[in-house]
Amino acid sequence: MDAAIPYTTQLRRDTGLYNAKVGIWLFLASEVMLFGALFSSYVLLRVGADSWPHGLLNVPIGTFNTAVLITSSVTVVMAWASLKMGQLKNARRYLLATVLCAAMFLGVKTVEYRDKFTHYEVRFTDGKVLTGHVKALGRTAFLSLSKLKMMKVEKFAFHPDAAHGAAVATHASSMEVETAKVEKLECFGPWHHTYFAIYFALTGLHGLHVFGGMLVFLYFFGPGAVLYRADPVRYTNRIEVAGLFWHFVDLVWIFLFPVLYLL
């Protein structure tokens, strides 16, 4: 179908590159601008904010996910190196490992997201503000005051978080709260604060990249591997190019983790 396009596999002499490698580097340059714009927005929002929440993300879980992603970067390189040595079987094993790491990362991220949607800030009519977990209408996520009022819920169960530095852990104790005494009830969704807005925007976009990369590696692990028999160089190049993308996705997380979890 394609008119024979030069330099799809062999290297052009003056650039020393094949086409797809030029293409992926250009694409990554645009990705740098995309995430760069979001990181700049983070800085601007944080500088302009009245208050910036701390300690609401789980650092050990984040650290675990960082390790998962770094591992997957290693397995991608191993896949490429195996192909260079002509070992398709090993390469596919490493590709599968990469896919599993990506799935693990996304699974952990889902749990973290769920934590945010079940964690609430409750402001009472007397001015007191507490954070904790709410149970009403038989569920714990995505509740809001307007929803409770619409469904005529007069009382709901509330488990406040342990106060920082409190002598006695109060987490276990649950209390009944009258809806009428609540002024505001909101989970830590993106609408709660610009911190969560940028948190969900950054991690969501990054998660989409992880998901996309996972699909690509799944393809190369499965049906895409047929290409190896017909054109091993081209298949190897594809893994290299996809790997470059994967390292970039990894690198974005290396920036995201401290910016959102630690700082």
Next chain:
Amino acid sequence: MQNTLAAPHHLAVGRDVPGTHEAPHPAPGFWRRYIFSTDHKMIGIQYGLTALVFMLFGFFLMLLMRWQLAYPGQPIPFLGKALAALLGEEAVGRDAAGRLGVMLPDLYNSFGAMHGTIMVFLGIVPLAFGAFGNYVVPLQIGAPDMAFPRLNAASYWSYLAGGVVMLVSFFIPGGAAKSGWTSYSPLATVADQAHRFDGQTFWLLGMVLLITSSLLGAVNFITTIIQLRAKGLTWMRLPFFVWAQFVTGFLLLLAFPPLEAAGVMQLMDNLLDTSFFLPTGLMISGTKPAVSGGGSPLLWQHLFWFLAHPEVYVLILPGMGIVAEIIANNTRKPLWGYKPMVYSVLSIGFLSFIVWAHHMYLTGMGTKISSFFQITTMTISIPSVIILTALFISLWGGSIRFNTPMLFALAFLPMFGIGGLTGLPLGMSATDINLHDTYYVIAHFHYVVAPGTIFALFAGLYYWYPKVTGRFMNESWGRVHFVLSFIFMNLIFMPMFIQGLAGMSRRMYDGGASYGVDNAGEGVMGALSHLVLHMNKDISRAAWLLGVAQIPFILNFFISLKRGKRVESDNPWAATTLEWATPTPPPHGNFATTPEVFRGPYEYSQPGHAKDFTMQNQPA
């Protein structure tokens, strides 16, 4: 050499029986050839036709708006009722006498926002970059196709999908986006409180598709130019048009992603009630919206203009490239100052990333920042002027052929000159305070883009038409089209400078009548005079006549497909660049033999040669 080989015989082969030139491939069917093609030439043609239709549509929106500006509150003749039937009576209302067909303010705002969006993102960029770039760049660098043909097709389809989303938004409840093509927040987010999936949401979804399209295009173009240049085609032997497209590619590649990020954030503001761009203390019609606040409206403007200023150069650079090709060809001389032009276009590309905030002097971002952007803005005018000067000097002493492409290319020079020079007062913060958001701004950037870029695009259409179709467009009707367009373009935009200097704001639904002297109270200074207001009518008439002036072009474009004068060789303009070394029209794979380049792009009238042009692939 090849043009003598490939005369009418090749024409028939190329057009009617594609595939016969390369035996191993069976001839692709209709769908493969014309719809889901991966051939850069067919994709170029698809881009071109789609973009021309969008441009006509965007122009048509403005012709309707011009009625409202000239005759505020009066029903639109002929079309008013049809418009009411199409868009409903919440968009098109009745005047005091009960006659149907008055464009209501919301519809006016929608048309204004969509005119800008369609012209920039669906009209000119796809035509200049998608169509001309796709068709001409691989030919000029001697490549068989783009580096990634399937990405190229994906780029077109993503563009078309974005366009369809934009068009559909006219018919959703609440109508299309109505906050200007700049979609400033928080206005854009709160403009339509009645609908969650409002016109702005559609606008943002459409933009995401368009950004994806130009991202794929940009990656493809740059890779193609770096990797697929023919043997011997060194960087300083590239035609200027290829340089212009190369830099344009980088602008699209690096400037669009921040808008994509901003688009995602505004989409979240719309759909998830986040507050990226909604400040603390925001009030809508006297009530406090249920959002957290804490966002920054300035952030949107920074991200938007970080795209939208380089975008200005995306609009103009391909035009400059086309004009350079046509001027060299029709003066029969090498371009004067090719290398300075190349360095200038690279400087423009770099500098265009650090001038964006000159659109924001009035936001109160501070005088120090303003000074910085004022300096960079003055600096970027230098390379632009170098290119324009080089093109002017190229005319000196040439025996110029005044054909239709050349007429449009020549008109580009003073028109772009006017547009560029009137931009300087807008680039300086002191004068910008008066001129910001007035008709002066409209006149300025339309001089750059309408009689500037669009004339360059017309020039390109008339110039490359014979390569694409094997026939010329009619020369006499081309001249009629040129003369009328030239006159009416100026009659439209020249008076706008005066209106703007008189202080007329660019976004007024009634054309400024409510700020006219008749409505000013006792002792009010600076009300708009009758003369300034009356210009609205003159401008509108000129705009409608400009619409009429496009009829000869449209008819010429289609009738010449069948009836136009056939080209007698593959190089009918006696040009030097490689696209004229292919059969006409170029078959799949483009070149009969892989070309090799031995000389620079504009070797016209070289001493010691029998002909007054030496093609790039002619051996030394």
